[in-house]
Amino acid sequence: MAVGPTTRRRQLGADLRRLREGKGLTLEEAGALVGISKATLSRYETKEGPVKWPAVDALCREYGSSEEERRTLVELAKGARIQGWWRSLADPIPESMNLMLTLEDEVVREDHYACMYVPGLLQTRAYAEAVHRASEMRCTEQEITHMVDIRMKRQEIFEREDPPHIWAVVDEAVVRRSVGGRDVMRQQLRYLLSQAQEPHITVQMLPFEAGAHAAAVGSFVILGGPTPQLDVVYVDILGGGLFMEKPQELERYKLAFEYLRAQALSIDASAALLDRVGKEL
Numbered sequence: 001m002a003v004g005p006t007t008r009r010r011q012l013g014a015d016l017r018r019l020r021e022g023k024g025l026t027l028e029e030a031g032a033l034v035g036i037s038k039a040t041l042s043r044y045e046t047k048e049g050p051v052k053w054p055a056v057d058a059l060c061r062e063y064g065s066s067e068e069e070r071r072t073l074v075e076l077a078k079g080a081r082i083q084g085w086w087r088s089l090a091d092p093i094p095e096s097m098n099l100m101l102t103l104e105d106e107v108v109r110e111d112h113y114a115c116m117y118v119p120g121l122l123q124t125r126a127y128a129e130a131v132h133r134a135s136e137m138r139c140t141e142q143e144i145t146h147m148v149d150i151r152m153k154r155q156e157i158f159e160r161e162d163p164p165h166i167w168a169v170v171d172e173a174v175v176r177r178s179v180g181g182r183d184v185m186r187q188q189l190r191y192l193l194s195q196a197q198e199p200h201i202t203v204q205m206l207p208f209e210a211g212a213h214a215a216a217v218g219s220f221v222i223l224g225g226p227t228p229q230l231d232v233v234y235v236d237i238l239g240g241g242l243f244m245e246k247p248q249e250l251e252r253y254k255l256a257f258e259y260l261r262a263q264a265l266s267i268d269a270s271a272a273l274l275d276r277v278g279k280e281l
Contacts, residue, residue, distance in 0.1 A: 022063070129148050166201045170206065189274055204266070220256075
């Protein structure tokens, strides 16, 4: 898939940090060489906010990078200014959702563990509306419609020429929990079952009989970038979400997901469970 602005910005930050550490310089020392503050350089490296390409050019020269790498990083800096479709929305969106949309716009894969609700990318509109109505935050009809519209818009990533691969391990409690009533649940389960037939979507059910498992702490998503160093973990928390990208955090959640996949039912057995629960409604 084409590399988007968010991926370019995050790759730039990772490369700038690698070059600085390779020279054995602190943030303060490196910033002083090109006339920028320690805080500014830290922001460049942590992949947040705007970046000025002349500063990147100067940093690369001070770090002694090759001419080819310097040109590549300058182009990354220039290409990181483009904004995604959600930036033009009239109504505001929560900051955690803003970051999720930013990252998701350029993923090559997503690994979901869902213990409460069907993953957002696999929800029907009626199910999504019921989830938002159950939120601890009392929302107006306009706000609910706005957030559900965004969720439906997110699903357009499946229409790409090269869509990301979605692998969802769904706890049996998710499909047993009645969200929005029997009709909504029947529709949702049929939709989940049909989506699981798509080549870029894999759904495994984690049955009650599996007992204790590797992710009893709650739902999470591993957002996979073009390279492992650009992966991010998103963990659901009350009122928003928590993003983590430190290597040790990523390793822990990736290992947990591998355990979950091993404990879950096979793809065929998962489809059979979904079909059976749907018929019971």
